[in-house]
Amino acid sequence: MLVFQKGHSREEGLLDDPVRYSHSDLGGVGLLQVPTARHAPDGDFHVNFSHVSPYNRTSISAQVLSWLEGTVRYTAITNRKYSNDEEFSGDQSYKDRGFDVKVRLSQESKLIPEVSLAMHDFAGTGLFSTEYILGSKRFFNWDFTLGLAWGNGGARGGIKNPFTLISNRFKDRNAETGEGGDVSFGNYFSGEEVSVVGGVEYAPSGSDWVLKVEFDGNDYQSEGLDNNFNQVYPINVGAGYRINDLFSVQLGLERGDTVMAGIQLGMNFGSEEALMPKFDKKPESILQKSPDLRSVKDVLSLDEEAFGLRDRLLKEKVNMSALKSTDTEVTIYAKQSKYRDQAEAVGRVTRVLINELPSTLSSVRYINQEANLNTNQVVVYTGPFEKAVVNDSQVGFESSFMKKGNAPIGYEEGVNKLVEYPSFDWRIRPVFSPSFGAPEAFVIYQLWVKLAADIQFNDNWSLNNVMGIDVLNNYDELEVVSESVLPHVRSDVAKYAEEGSTGIKRMQSDYIWKPSKTTFARISGGLFESMYGGVGGELLYRSVSNRLAMGIDANYVKQRDYNQLFEFRDYTVVTGHLSVYYDMPISNTLAKVSAGRYLAGDVGTTIDLSRKFKTGVVMGGWTTFTDVSSEDFGEGSFDKGIYIKFPLDLFFVESRKESLTASWRPITRDGGQKLIMGNQLYSLISN
Structure with a gap:
């Protein structure tokens, strides 16, 4: 392909400025059939x-x-x-x-x-x-x-x-x-x-x-x-x-x-210029007001003041579940649902609190929550923050006015909880699911409607449900029957696709808590994914100040029936992995290595490398090697693939926190297959 990308020359007089790059017929930067030594701009x-x-x-x-x-x-x-x-x-x-x-x-x-x-x-x-x-x-x-x-x-x-x-x-x-x-x-x-x-x-x-x-x-x-x-x-x-x-x-x-x-x-994706221009509501201006020497604790001692503050923050798409105050500091427990960058939400919350609370307020302690887990905390010092905010511009995390650290285990003593249980949330959206390269047709696709409903019974216990309603598909073209010599843990995908085109994608109950400030735990049961249900658990160590994280999970699962309702097949297996995560300082790259037992009973290791760009796009790839021989594995020899995670923020004129993931593997086989579990801890606390 022949296209141009702008860059900058390094040797004045020899290299034209801007330097331009083009692509070959085969896809990479190059001439026509022949690549060049050139590389496109990063991202x-x-x-x-x-x-x-x-x-x-x-x-x-x-x-x-x-x-x-x-x-x-x-x-x-x-x-x-x-x-x-x-x-x-x-x-x-x-x-x-x-x-x-x-x-x-x-x-x-x-x-x-x-x-x-x-x-x-x-x-x-x-x-x-x-x-x-x-x-x-x-x-x-x-x-x-x-x-x-x-x-x-x-x-x-x-x-x-x-x-x-x-x-x-x-x-x-x-x-x-x-x-x-x-x-x-x-x-x-x-x-x-x-x-x-x-x-x-x-x-x-x-x-x-x-x-x-x-x-x-x-x-x-x-x-x-x-x-x-x-x-x-x-x-x-x-x-x-x-x-x-x-x-x-x-x-x-x-x-x-x-x-x-x-x-x-x-x-x-390496340049924020790729993002759609945003027309979000402007961050609230910090008001010039007369000194108010009342203590923060006195002002927030009344429930109507606390609930009024919660309503104000909801307008910023920040859902506050609890708060605590001293004479000069306010602590809020909250989950924000709009911004890809947590700093954006923290900055907006701080502006609102400065305007709503007395001038004695010296710091704001923001405890971020995901699935009711306290994932991290940010302390913002209001004096330096006000000086850093110029012309109503939004500021990110800066050491001059903030400090980020590990969050407390749960709700601290003396907090005013503003949430009532059980709480209910639901979502509906269309989903297009294509796969490529099947023998029967190059593109096999389904257009379906995702109905999701979540119930939170208390601080730790929840039920997550996903129903898929088929709208349009070409699954009737799938004819090839798997001849795999391994247990058919994934290769019967055509049967699941056709018989379960409308079905229950997930009905998973989780009990999630923090044994300590840097450890997270989950016990789960139910229908984990379209092909498996059972019981399982996970334990994760992760500290805000440490690039290294470690986790272990174990699950006893049974294969679901092809119709993806409540029936099961006879196949059962114990599967689990020990995983090590390392957030490399180079180019915002995450390395994950998992070793353990896979769905077909094979034992091996998965290596997953991914990189997050300035736009929020994540590109990654994985490869898995197990004790299954290449002959028994079949075409493909070993499992591998790539994935791209697109933040919706990339395509809309308003900020969005959600993302869509597209993955590609050469062919679906039974070796090296992992359980697709909802609410995996590392992903959950990394939102």
Whole structure:
């Protein structure tokens, strides 16, 4: 794909400013078929669609870190059927899944090019498996790339593989494609010969056009599925045009006689400019008023004053459950439901309290609650806070006027509780649930209505219910029956989808409490998810001042019937994990490692890495390895996938706290499958 991203040059006189980046047919930053050593700005996210007969490519590319690009791609090979069974394949073409990564090895300087290592289809069937070492150097509006390609992208050859000088094992490259998900370490940088690749990109200053010419290292005589075709010229040419900040289009000629066309949608999650402009009610101005020397405790001693204050805070979408006061300080226990950033809510609450309470108020103690758990506390000193608020601007957490710490275990002695039990809350919203790459249809989808109702019986005990009502789906196209040799803990998903299209998604009762200021506990029972119900528990250690957290959970569950009502099947299992979380100081990245027993009774480890960007978007991925062999696991070899969590704040002109999560895994198998439990403690207290 050919699009532009603005950046800044590092060497005046050699690098044009702004530096612009474009994307290749395959999705990542590059020329046409060949990637470059360039990387998009940190947080860049693009969806790409391209056509170069016989390939239709759909890909998602993300600049996960400033030096790491990742791409997930589906390739429809339109002149090949999905399988050898023509009746089963129907009209669906063969689909190939692939993962790409590109790592920057060195940055560009006045004399040294930017150098990157790129690996295409490194964890897939290997149909298009290619490794690249690339260097890119910019001179004014021209950006030159030169490198070497191994594998599919270097099939033209012409140069002896330099790695064969190190070891003879690099001479042989397995031409057979494996099952999706295989990682063929033995093939990387192997083969008798490699090919030179490269090209040039010309992006005129002040223009939205970009022109490209490249030398293609693939001669297309060794394509997978015996799908070889002629290449008139090894030179590809193309042009791209940036329509606006979101859309770009491209057109070109490849192999000398094949038209390339594509379109791309993109934005940058690393910049708050990607957020919709907000038209929230302005934060309350701090009033100039006559000194009031009454104590805060005296003013709030009357219930009508306390309930009046609660009503005032509800207008700021802050639900206060209790408060406590001294002569100079007020403590409130509250949950805010509007703002993605807790600092926004705390700042608004502090403004209201300064205006409503006497001038003797010197500090506000805000105890944040999630599911009635005290997750953290923030103390705001009102004097420095007032000085920091200029022109009614909202201020975040600043050490000059606030202190953040661990919250108390529960309601402290002497608090005035303003909540009555049982309390009831409900929500309704539409949900669209797609999955991709099924044999029967490329997209299997359901549009359904989510009805959620929560009952809080007391400070610790709650019941959470989710009902799903089907509106529209194409589950009737699902025909393949799982042949897994493992217990069918997930692979019967088609039966659950069709027979339980309308059903109970969750009916979970939880008792949640804090044994200490830094430990959290949960005991649960009921219907945990669409496929399992049972009993279980969890214990978590987490301190506000510590980047490391640890948790353990154990559950005895029984498989639910396909109709997702109250019946169960015969399968039962004990599953649980010991988990370690580390909030890394680099790039706001969270690492989670879990070890334990999975739903099929297999034992192993899951590694989950995710990063949160300034917009609130979270990108992450996981991989799981258990004692199930790749043969027993089936296609995919081991479980892995990616997910993106989108805050609704990204799409609305008013602030929203909620988010939507989209996940993708190559194929659903039975090995390495975890229970999908509601109210997991780490997620709950990290809101």
